[in-house]
Amino acid sequence: MVQTEKIEGAVAQFENPATLIKAAQKMRDEGFRNWDTHSPFPVHGMDDAMGTPRTKLGWMVALFAFCGTTFAYLLQWWTSAVDYPLVISGKPFNSVPAWVPVMFELSVLAAAFAAVIGMLAFNMLPRYNHPVFNSENFVAKHMDDGFFVSVEATDAKFDKEKTVEFLGSIGGTNIELLVADD
Amino acid sequence: MSAHTETSEPPLITGTQSFHSVSQRISEVTEAPIQGTPKLWWVLMVISLLALANLGASIAYLFWEGVGIWGVQNPVGWGWAIVNFVFWVGIGHAGTLISAVLFLLRQRWRTSINRFAEAMTIFAVICAGMFPGIHVGRPWVAWWMAPYPNQMGIWPNFRSPLLWDMFAVGTYFTVSLMFWYTGMIPDLATMRDRAKNKIRKVSLGVMALGFRGSGKQWQNYEKAYLILAGISTPLVLSVHSVVSFDFAVSLVPGWHTTIFPPYFVAGAIFSGFAMVMTLAVVARTVYKMEDFITMKHLENMNKIILLTGTMVGYAYGCEFFISWYSGNDYERFAFVNRATGDYAWAYWTMISCNVIFPQIFWFRKMRRSILVMFVLSIIVNIGMWFERFVIIVTTLANDFMPSAWDYFTPTFFDFSILIGSFGLFLTLFLLFLRFLPMVAIAEIKGVLPQADPHFYEEKH
Numbered sequence: 001m002v003q004t005e006k007i008e009g010a011v012a013q014f015e016n017p018a019t020l021i022k023a024a025q026k027m028r029d030e031g032f033r034n035w036d037t038h039s040p041f042p043v044h045g046m047d048d049a050m051g052t053p054r055t056k057l058g059w060m061v062a063l064f065a066f067c068g069t070t071f072a073y074l075l076q077w078w079t080s081a082v083d084y085p086l087v088i089s090g091k092p093f094n095s096v097p098a099w100v101p102v103m104f105e106l107s108v109l110a111a112a113f114a115a116v117i118g119m120l121a122f123n124m125l126p127r128y129n130h131p132v133f134n135s136e137n138f139v140a141k142h143m144d145d146g147f148f149v150s151v152e153a154t155d156a157k158f159d160k161e162k163t164v165e166f167l168g169s170i171g172g173t174n175i176e177l178l179v180a181d182d
Numbered sequence: 183m184s185a186h187t188e189t190s191e192p193p194l195i196t197g198t199q200s201f202h203s204v205s206q207r208i209s210e211v212t213e214a215p216i217q218g219t220p221k222l223w224w225v226l227m228v229i230s231l232l233a234l235a236n237l238g239a240s241i242a243y244l245f246w247e248g249v250g251i252w253g254v255q256n257p258v259g260w261g262w263a264i265v266n267f268v269f270w271v272g273i274g275h276a277g278t279l280i281s282a283v284l285f286l287l288r289q290r291w292r293t294s295i296n297r298f299a300e301a302m303t304i305f306a307v308i309c310a311g312m313f314p315g316i317h318v319g320r321p322w323v324a325w326w327m328a329p330y331p332n333q334m335g336i337w338p339n340f341r342s343p344l345l346w347d348m349f350a351v352g353t354y355f356t357v358s359l360m361f362w363y364t365g366m367i368p369d370l371a372t373m374r375d376r377a378k379n380k381i382r383k384v385s386l387g388v389m390a391l392g393f394r395g396s397g398k399q400w401q402n403y404e405k406a407y408l409i410l411a412g413i414s415t416p417l418v419l420s421v422h423s424v425v426s427f428d429f430a431v432s433l434v435p436g437w438h439t440t441i442f443p444p445y446f447v448a449g450a451i452f453s454g455f456a457m458v459m460t461l462a463v464v465a466r467t468v469y470k471m472e473d474f475i476t477m478k479h480l481e482n483m484n485k486i487i488l489l490t491g492t493m494v495g496y497a498y499g500c501e502f503f504i505s506w507y508s509g510n511d512y513e514r515f516a517f518v519n520r521a522t523g524d525y526a527w528a529y530w531t532m533i534s535c536n537v538i539f540p541q542i543f544w545f546r547k548m549r550r551s552i553l554v555m556f557v558l559s560i561i562v563n564i565g566m567w568f569e570r571f572v573i574i575v576t577t578l579a580n581d582f583m584p585s586a587w588d589y590f591t592p593t594f595f596d597f598s599i600l601i602g603s604f605g606l607f608l609t610l611f612l613l614f615l616r617f618l619p620m621v622a623i624a625e626i627k628g629v630l631p632q633a634d635p636h637f638y639e640e641k642h
Contacts, residue, residue, distance in 0.1 A: 039400070115409040
């Protein structure tokens with residue numbers, strides 16, 4: 001039975017945000033790729049410590065906001081000046097100043113959808129399960145008061161013994177191998 | 183460590199909290215069994231449900247009989263339904279102001295109150311959105327307001343402020359809901375991991391979307407939150423501006439003024455903060471959240487009430503001056519009539535509640551008295567309801583031709599639907615307090631001193 005156990009990664013606990021930052025710097029410098037830190041709140045300075053590149057979410061939101069503006073203009077122009085032209089208060093059919101409120105609102109609406117859905121997509125959420133959830137200690141602590149580093153077995157540098165040893169050498173405690181439970 | 187405590191402000195959260203005690207204190211409210219629900223909650227819930235039932239019955243009768251059951255007539259075709267609409271939309275604005283504007287301004291004290299202020303926004307906008315819907319006369323075709331291809335071959339009029347309003351309020355509701363939910367994801371994950379029974383495990387597991395607080399996730403999460411705050415700020419300003427266009431874009435004396443957008447926005451923030459205050463005092467008392475919603479939070483809100491109340495007072499004065507300065511007889515009459523005509527009682531109620539009474543907050547002792555702030559927050563909301571009544575009803579009742587004038591008298595159903603809307607609002611709010619994290623757990627942890635990695639450096 002032991003041979004069929006599938007190891008999906010390893011997880012180690014750290015004492016506080018400061019030690020987690022130091023551990024993250026060491027993980028980054030060691031050259032790991034499929035790894036992550038876990039904290040119950042965003043820790044200031046973690047992006048630099050982990051060496052995560054800046055998120056592209058802002059560009060995506062800007063693109064969707066622009067699409068919202070364009071759609072709103074085309075909708076109002078086409079319905080009011082092309083498909084169903086009607087003289088109202090003697091205004092021109094394509095009365096652009098009157099289109100501004102709806103253009104603004106639809107830009108904001110598109111931007112908000114892009115921000116939320118984009119955030120979830122970049123984070124690969126919603127997700128049914130993840131190897132880290134196989135550790136009971138992790139589940140109990142990671143969104144409460146625990147600080148963790150996790151490495152996935154898919155990482156090229158991952159090795160059952162060496163990685164565990166390395167996690168210990170950078171100050172990790174409660175080190176566990178993540179064993180798939182199926 | 184000592185260097186920190188000496189140089190920084192007094193702590194935002196009191197009572198020596200650890201990360202775990204924050205999770206515990208806020209989650210346990212939602213985890214308590216039925217017997218663990220405070221008595222005061224049940225009392226308030228029963229009252230709210232009665233008012234809600236009354237709303238349902240009144241609306242059913244309204245749909246059966248038509249809008250004639252209200253006091254609306256010629257020339258006052260916009261009665262309490264529209265007064266209530268503007269009132270409730272305005273209430274919502276403080277929630278967005280706290281969650282978005284104060285976030286962008288890095289006002290860290292907002293973390294204790296933003297969650298339930300956002301909840302208040304959503305429930306207030308639900309109440310607001312109901313009123314135009316039931317005011318349209320034939321509510322079963324209210325969806326004709328939306329632009330969709332139809333067999334009649336017609337489209338809505340995009341030059342109408344009423345249509346802009348539909349887009350503004352619809353967007354506002356959707357964006358507020360997404361902002362609120364996004365803010366709650368980490369807290370739902372905290373509660374998911376604490377869940378003991380099957381129902382909580384499954385429902386919280388689904389709602390938390392598998393969030394695992396990883397560094398890479400927090401990065402995108404924080405960016406999304408910042409963007410939502412950034413776009414909600416102009417949005418909240420635009421929504422009440424568009425609401426004010428319903429009046430300002432018309433040619434009715436007393437409505438056709440350029441001061442309306444900023445004046446409406448200031449009034450909205452004023453009334454909204456008063457409502458946040460009412461709810462904060464209730465939530466704090468029912469659930470004993472004194473460590474999280476401290477006197478500092480309440481005092482800061484009182485300062486904002488004083489500021490925005492004074493801005494509203496300035497707008498009243500400015501409006502009056504400009505009507506005289508314009509030299510337009512109709513415009514002058516509209517304002518003199520408000521202050522001295524048939525509705526002078528409403529006008530002076532508005533002035534006293536909104537401009538005079540809040541001046542009491544110049545005194546520190548008054549700003550820090552729970553009783554004073556609770557009573558005043560209710561007075562302010564009465565005043566702000568009257569502001570909308572004065573703007574809408576006095577203007578329509580006495581417009582151009584004296585032969586067309588009439589006096590507006592509300593009916594029983596005007597009262598019952600207004601009271602009912604409070605029932606809807608409070609029912610939703612009480613359910614929220616009981617079942618969702620009323621304070622942002624992850625954000626509170628983030629403002630604790632030990633959340634700062636530099637906190638550990640100077641420890642000797």
